[in-house]
Amino acid sequence: MNLIEEQTVNKNGYHIHFIPTKKFKTLTFVIKSKAPLNKDTITKRALLPNVLREATKNYPSRTELQLKLDDLYGAVLSVDGAKKGEDHIISFRLEVANQRYLPEKEEITEEALQLLSELIFAPHLENNSFAERIVNREKATLKQRIQAIRDDKIRYANMRLIEEMCEGEAYSIHVNGYEDELETITGADLFAYYKEMVKTDEMDIYVVGDMDPQYIEEAITTIFERDSINKAGANQTKTEKQVDKPKEIIEKEPIQQAKLHIGYRTNTVYSDKEYPALQVFNGLFGGFPSSKLFMNVREKNSLAYYASSQVESHKGLLFVFSGIAPEDYEKARDIIREQMQEMKAGNFTEQEMNEAKDMIIHYLRETMDNNHGLVELFYQQKLANYERTLEEIITKISAVTKEEVVRVGEKIQEDTLYLLTSEGGN
Amino acid sequence: MDKKIYQDIDEVIYTKKLENGLSVFLMPRPEMEKTYAIFTTKYGSIDQTFVPIGESEMVTVPDGVAHFLEHKLFEKEDGDVFADFGKLGASANAFTSFTKTAYLFTATDHIEDNVETLINFVQDPYFTEQTVEKEKGIIAQEIKMYDDQPDWQSFMGTIKAMFKNHPVNIDIAGTVDSIMKITKDDLYTCYNTFYHPENMTLFIIGNFNVESLFTLIENNQAGKSFEAMGDIKRKFPDEPREVATKNLEINMPVSIPKCTVGIKESSSALEKDEFLTKELLTTMVVDHYFAKGGEFYQELYQAELIDGSFSFETNIDFNFGYTLIGGNTTKPTEFASKVKELLLSTRNLEITEKEFSRMKKKKIGRTLRAMNSLEYIANQFVDYHRHGINFFEMTSRIEALTISDFNNFLKEWIDEDRLAVCTIKKG
Numbered sequence: 001m002n003l004i005e006e007q008t009v010n011k012n013g014y015h016i017h018f019i020p021t022k023k024f025k026t027l028t029f030v031i032k033s034k035a036p037l038n039k040d041t042i043t044k045r046a047l048l049p050n051v052l053r054e055a056t057k058n059y060p061s062r063t064e065l066q067l068k069l070d071d072l073y074g075a076v077l078s079v080d081g082a083k084k085g086e087d088h089i090i091s092f093r094l095e096v097a098n099q100r101y102l103p104e105k106e107e108i109t110e111e112a113l114q115l116l117s118e119l120i121f122a123p124h125l126e127n128n129s130f131a132e133r134i135v136n137r138e139k140a141t142l143k144q145r146i147q148a149i150r151d152d153k154i155r156y157a158n159m160r161l162i163e164e165m166c167e168g169e170a171y172s173i174h175v176n177g178y179e180d181e182l183e184t185i186t187g188a189d190l191f192a193y194y195k196e197m198v199k200t201d202e203m204d205i206y207v208v209g210d211m212d213p214q215y216i217e218e219a220i221t222t223i224f225e226r227d228s229i230n231k232a233g234a235n236q237t238k239t240e241k242q243v244d245k246p247k248e249i250i251e252k253e254p255i256q257q258a259k260l261h262i263g264y265r266t267n268t269v270y271s272d273k274e275y276p277a278l279q280v281f282n283g284l285f286g287g288f289p290s291s292k293l294f295m296n297v298r299e300k301n302s303l304a305y306y307a308s309s310q311v312e313s314h315k316g317l318l319f320v321f322s323g324i325a326p327e328d329y330e331k332a333r334d335i336i337r338e339q340m341q342e343m344k345a346g347n348f349t350e351q352e353m354n355e356a357k358d359m360i361i362h363y364l365r366e367t368m369d370n371n372h373g374l375v376e377l378f379y380q381q382k383l384a385n386y387e388r389t390l391e392e393i394i395t396k397i398s399a400v401t402k403e404e405v406v407r408v409g410e411k412i413q414e415d416t417l418y419l420l421t422s423e424g425g426n
Numbered sequence: 427m428d429k430k431i432y433q434d435i436d437e438v439i440y441t442k443k444l445e446n447g448l449s450v451f452l453m454p455r456p457e458m459e460k461t462y463a464i465f466t467t468k469y470g471s472i473d474q475t476f477v478p479i480g481e482s483e484m485v486t487v488p489d490g491v492a493h494f495l496e497h498k499l500f501e502k503e504d505g506d507v508f509a510d511f512g513k514l515g516a517s518a519n520a521f522t523s524f525t526k527t528a529y530l531f532t533a534t535d536h537i538e539d540n541v542e543t544l545i546n547f548v549q550d551p552y553f554t555e556q557t558v559e560k561e562k563g564i565i566a567q568e569i570k571m572y573d574d575q576p577d578w579q580s581f582m583g584t585i586k587a588m589f590k591n592h593p594v595n596i597d598i599a600g601t602v603d604s605i606m607k608i609t610k611d612d613l614y615t616c617y618n619t620f621y622h623p624e625n626m627t628l629f630i631i632g633n634f635n636v637e638s639l640f641t642l643i644e645n646n647q648a649g650k651s652f653e654a655m656g657d658i659k660r661k662f663p664d665e666p667r668e669v670a671t672k673n674l675e676i677n678m679p680v681s682i683p684k685c686t687v688g689i690k691e692s693s694s695a696l697e698k699d700e701f702l703t704k705e706l707l708t709t710m711v712v713d714h715y716f717a718k719g720g721e722f723y724q725e726l727y728q729a730e731l732i733d734g735s736f737s738f739e740t741n742i743d744f745n746f747g748y749t750l751i752g753g754n755t756t757k758p759t760e761f762a763s764k765v766k767e768l769l770l771s772t773r774n775l776e777i778t779e780k781e782f783s784r785m786k787k788k789k790i791g792r793t794l795r796a797m798n799s800l801e802y803i804a805n806q807f808v809d810y811h812r813h814g815i816n817f818f819e820m821t822s823r824i825e826a827l828t829i830s831d832f833n834n835f836l837k838e839w840i841d842e843d844r845l846a847v848c849t850i851k852k853g
Contacts, residue, residue, distance in 0.1 A: 003459075022457045025435070025794045050734075062727075066719020070784045073791025097791040101435060103825075137730070144733040148754055150681045151576050254679045256570040290512035299506060302563035305571055323571050358515030358535070365459040365534040366517075371798060 003390040004368055006378050007213060013226025015204045015382075018213040019374050025101050027109060027209035028371040029116055031092040032379055033201040037083060037170045043177030044185060044193040049079035049090050050138045051190060055124035055131070056115075068115060072108050073097045077119070084383055085269075085314025086170040090201075092120060093372070098210055110219050117223045121198065130187040130194070139182055146176045154321065157259035157420045161319070164249050165263040165416035171315050198226075204382060206375045241265050247416040258421040260332055262320040264340075267411040270313040270384035274411075276396045277404040278318075281412075282311045283356030284405070285343050286320060290355065292339040292348075297322055303332045314383060318412060326422045333417065340414070346406040353402060361394050427452070427640055432818045435797065439818070440636055444647050447624030447655070451807065452640060453631040455800065460534045461632030462800040463541055465548050466808050469620035470525040471598040472746075477659040479619040484661055487616060488607045490600015493522040494558075494565060495613050499529070499548060501557050507547045516540045524594050525743055526812075527620075528805075537634045538642050545628070545646055551617050553610040566602050576680050580850050583676050584688040584750055587846035590670035591663035594746045622655045623647065627811060629804045662745055668843035673762075677853035684850040686752030687765040689840065695745045698814045702823060705742040707835045710785050710827075712738055712749055714777070715768070722768045731761040744813075752848075762847040769840045777832045785832075789824050 007018045035041070059065040069075045075096040082089050096112040099105055124131065149156050159174065166172035203226070207216050243265060268278045286293035286309025297307035307322040324332045342348070367373035368390065381387045388396075427440040440452040471493065475486045500507045500520070511518040516533035529548050533540045572578045582597055589595040599605075630639065669690050691708060715722040716738045726732045736753035755761040777785070796802045807817040 024798045026798060063719050063721075063724055066717070067784065069719075070788045074788035074795070075791065076795065095795060097794045101794050103790070137727070140730055141733040144682055144735075144754055144756070147681045148735065153574055256573045257567065288512060288517070289508040294508075295506075298564060302560055303567075305564060305567040323567065325567065325570075355512050355515070359512060359517070362460075362515045362517065362532075362534045366532055369458050369460050369800070 004374065005389055009217065011217075012221055012224055013203070014220075014224060016217065016220055017204060017206045017378060018211070018216065019206065019208040019378065020211055020213055021208065021374075022210045023369060024209050024371050025098055026095050026371070027098055027112075027207065027211060028375070029094045029113065030206040030208075030372070030375045031116070031120065032204045032206070033090040033092070033197065034087050034203075034383075035197065035201050037086045037088045037173050039173055041193065042088065042173050042175075043181040044190055045088055045090060045197070046081050046175065046177035047135075047138060047142055047182070047185065048190060048194060048197065049081060049092070050142065051130055051135055052119055052123055052194075053077070053079045054134045054138065056118045057122040057124055058118060060124045072112055072115070073102060073106075075108075075112055075115075077116070081175060083171070083173070083175045084380075085312075087314070087383065088175070092116065095371070100210070109216075110223075113219050113223050121224075123194070125191075129191040132187045135185070135187040135190055139185065142176065143179060143182055146174075146179055146182075149176070153253075153255060153257075153259055153420060154323070157261045157418060158319065158321070160249070160251065160420070161261045161263050161416060161418035164247060164418060165317075171317075204379065206378065208371045208374055241415070243413045243415045246414040248419075249416065250419045250421065252421055252423045254423050255420070256422065257323045258326040258329060258419060260320075260322045260324055260329060260336070261418045262336060262414060263416045263418070264318040264320075265413045265415050266311065266316045266318050266408075267413070268408055269316045270380065271386035274404065274408045275313070276393075277400045277408040278311060279360050279397060280353060280356055280400045281343060281405050281409055282309055282318065283360050284348050284352060285309050285339065288356070288359050290359070292342060293320065293322070293336065296335050296339055297324075297332055301331070301335060303328045303335070307332075307336075313380065329419060329421065337414075340412070344406070344409040344412070346402060348402075350402065353400075353405065357397055357400065360397055364390070364394065364397075427636075430818075434821065435794070435818070437818060440640070442640070444623065444644060446647055446650075446652050447622065448647060449627040449811070450640070450643055451627065451629045451811075452634075452636050453629075453803070454634065454636050455632050458633050458800065460532050460800070461537045461540075461630060461634050462530065462532045462804055463544055463628070463630040464528050464530040464804050464808065465544055465626065465628050466526055466528040467620050467626045468525065468812055469527050469616070469625065470523050471596060472524050472593040472662070473620065473660055474593050474596075475661040476619060478615045479622065479655060479658075480653070484659070485615065487612050488600065489596045489604035490565070490598070491608055491612050491616050492527055493599045494561065494605060494608050495616055496520050496522045496527050496529075497561055497565060498553055498557065498613060499551060501561075502547065502550070502552045507543070510543050510547070511540065514540050514543065518544075522598055524598065524746075526809075528808075534633075537632070538639060541630065541639060542642065542646060545643070548621065549650060551614065551621075553613045553617075555610055558608065558610045558613065562605055562608075565599060565605050569597075569599050569602055569605070572597075572599065576678055576684055576850050579676055579678060580684045580686050580752065580848055581750065583674055583848035583850065584686040584752070584846060585748065587671045587674040587848050588669045588688045588690040588748055589746065590666055592665045592746050593662070595670075619658060623652055624655050625658065627808050629808050631800045631804050665746070668841075669846040672846055674846065674848045676848065676850045678850050679852055680850055682754040682756060683758045683852075684752065685755050685758035685761045686750050686848045687762055687769070688846040688848065689749040689751075689769065690844040690846065691740070691742055691747035691749055692745075696742070696747075701742065701744075701813055702815055703827075703831070704747075705740070706824065706827060707831060708742060708749060708839075709740045710789055711772075711832065711835065711839070712740055712751070713788075714781065714785055715772070716751060722765075725768065726761070726764060729760075729764065731755055731757055731764055758849045758851060762849070766842070766845055766847075769845065770842065772836050772840055775836055777829060777836070779829065782829045782832065786824060786827070790821060793820060793824075
């Protein structure tokens with residue numbers, strides 16, 4: 001196998017990661033800005049990227065900024081905030097056509113980088129602060145986004161599960177922030193936080209595409225300048241929580257289909273040597289259509305359209321998601337728990353295990369064909385402070401034994417069951 | 427096999443129409459880890475009234491058969507096809523749209539075995555009374571999941587408001603009532619008519635050996651026999667030019683109302699070139715005004731009539747077409763009237779030279795970006811092929827558009843009686 005590798009340099013206050021590959025017709029630049037998840041700053045961090053995205057010093061309105069992007073052959077600029085374990089990460093992404101495919105081979109790479117730098121470090125200011133008008137408008141948008149979660153029942157149920165399960169832990173903080181806090185934020189507050197963020201966040205720059213790393217490095221070094229690397233260090237926050245008795249939360253809403261979500265503590269995180277075994281465990285349990293959950297909840301008992309599980313790798317959690325008829329709640333719950341018991345008892349064959357490994361490796365390799373997927377793959381390792389080549393990751397998955405899967409299963413504990421069901425039934 | 431090289435975008439494609447009528451396309455991408463294969467039939471939810479193969483009378487099947495059939499093809503006498511792909515380390519899936527049903531997999535290993543599995547499972551139906559009954563519970567849950575999704579309700583609601591008779595106004599999955607009526611005979615009737623190789627395409631892109639994969643496909647197909655087939659006769663009701671309902675309100679317990687304005691783009695059959703020109707002009711014009719930073723977008727955003735959920739889409743097909751513009755809004759009435767007012771104003775607008783060149787640049791850059799995805803290339807290619815258009819010649823078609831094409835289009839684009847509004851809010 002000849003897999004993609006990254007090259008990393010630390011310069012000008014950043015970690016710069018190059019991922020050279022001929023797979024894509026674009027160049028992708030991603031800046032990851034990391035700080036610990038904190039209830040006092042989260043609402044500002046949720047709002048900030050959207051305010052920055054509206055205007056810069058040289059392109060002082062959304063329209064002017066957008067026209068510039070369109071001129072750069074429809075360059076795509078996007079921003080977002082995400083939770084990884086108990087860290088909050090703001091991503092700034094810019095994707096631009098690789099100039100070798102353009103009709104006139106126009107030079108647009110440096111201009112694109114300039115624009116990305118400006119977006120973060122040279123925002124549009126009025127009276128030495130963010131423009132109140134922009135901040136207010138973005139506050140309204142964020143408020144609607146916070147409210148709209150209620151209308152996506154799968155996401156809503158997942159959010160409620162985490163709130164209940166991780167009560168008192170940073171992981172329960174909402175990634176979009178809080179409405180009451182949002183009301184009080186002014187342009188001046190946000191600008192003060194912005195200055196702190198550009199100074200203290202840990203920043204990584206990823207570049208993906210068919211490039212000459214030296215040329216890009218020079219361009220980045222000339223364009224991006226920061227005082228110092230702030231290395232807060234990986235904020236891995238594995239919680240060794242002993243669950244005495246699983247919580248059970250049932251809530252009702254006027255809905256047709258009930259959402260049954262269950263959260264478990266895996267007590268295993270990405271940097272643990274048992275992590276590959278946990279991936280295999282999840283693959284057998286609920287990761288794929290061939291897994292126990294799908295086969296038993298959906299195929300054998302026709303109880304659900306979807307029934308699957310997913311691992312959270314930084315905090316050490318595992319979630320089960322299913323959409324069921326409200327009257328089937330007990331039956332579905334018992335089947336899900338039974339499947340967990342089967343896994344812990346090692347009731348799976350070598351062949352099933354090997355298939356699960358093949359699927360995990362398949363998805364991993366597939367992710368390597370996606371520019372943003374590659375960035376996430378390498379950044380996940382960076383976050384866990386545990387960097388390996390993609391080849392090593394694959395070798396470790398292949399080497400997992402049945403005993404290791406059972407052993408990692410012994411550490412998994414059900415923490416909270418959350419049911420969102422219809423007002424009429426159950 | 428016919429080999430074509432597109433130097434400007436660094437792509438090569440091999441094409442062959444097999445003796446049984448199946449169109450095969452192979453695109454090697456050796457730098458990729460994966461291979462994506464998609465086996466598509468020109469058969470979707472709108473194909474409800476047709477003459478079954480070997481018969482002479484029109485029949486009409488229950489709502490949701492195409493989608494039901496898609497589910498059922500995965501089940502065989504000896505088990506589930508997902509498991510077969512699972513054994514080969516591949517992930518399989520399928521989808522049904524208004525006009526197509528597609529079966530697909532992505533794999534990073536055992537490519538030839540996976541291709542054979544894909545072809546064989548789609549060409550080997552196994553429907554029994556019992557398996558059909560069992561599936562009804564699963565699909566009923568799928569339909570109920572959609573019933574709870576305001577986004578989907580808003581999409582289908584707008585389509586229903588626009589189209590009076592055309593079966594595009596029927597939910598792709600059908601209703602809980604309609605699927606209960608589906609029998610194994612319905613499935614076989616539809617299967618035998620629409621899953622003939624003549625009506626299908628196989629597109630494979632990724633990391634494989636072209637020669638050996640092609641031989642495998644050819645041998646596989648040569649080993650199967652299909653009765654001869656003429657053109658499939660489908661029947662569609664007459665559809666008026668204007669929308670069915672100008673305003674449709676749906677009650678759902680949503681926190682923020684949703685509002686969508688639908689433009690009924692066309693209701694009669696379009697010829698190949700007419701189709702492509704109309705599609706390019708419509709998508710580029712909608713994008714020009716409604717994409718972030720566009721003139722209309724800014725006006726709606728500043729007036730706080732839209733938020734981050736705002737989106738638009740255009741879908742032009744043989745005998746129907748629409749554009750949808752909408753999202754979450756706290757003021758649905760004002761949103762709808764503002765969007766309508768902006769749309770009606772386009773009649774008097776003109777695109778400037780500068781805007782025109784920017785629109786083309788953007789379209790070219792975005793097409794290149796989209797081509798990072800093997801799935802996108804395959805799906806787009808198959809879609810355009812259905813209309814007799816070569817997707818890889820798209821860039822030159824974009825280049826060929828003139829500013830007067832746009833300005834003529836704008837004069838005719840919007841009529842008040844072809845606009846419909848669908849609002850979702852708490853009753």
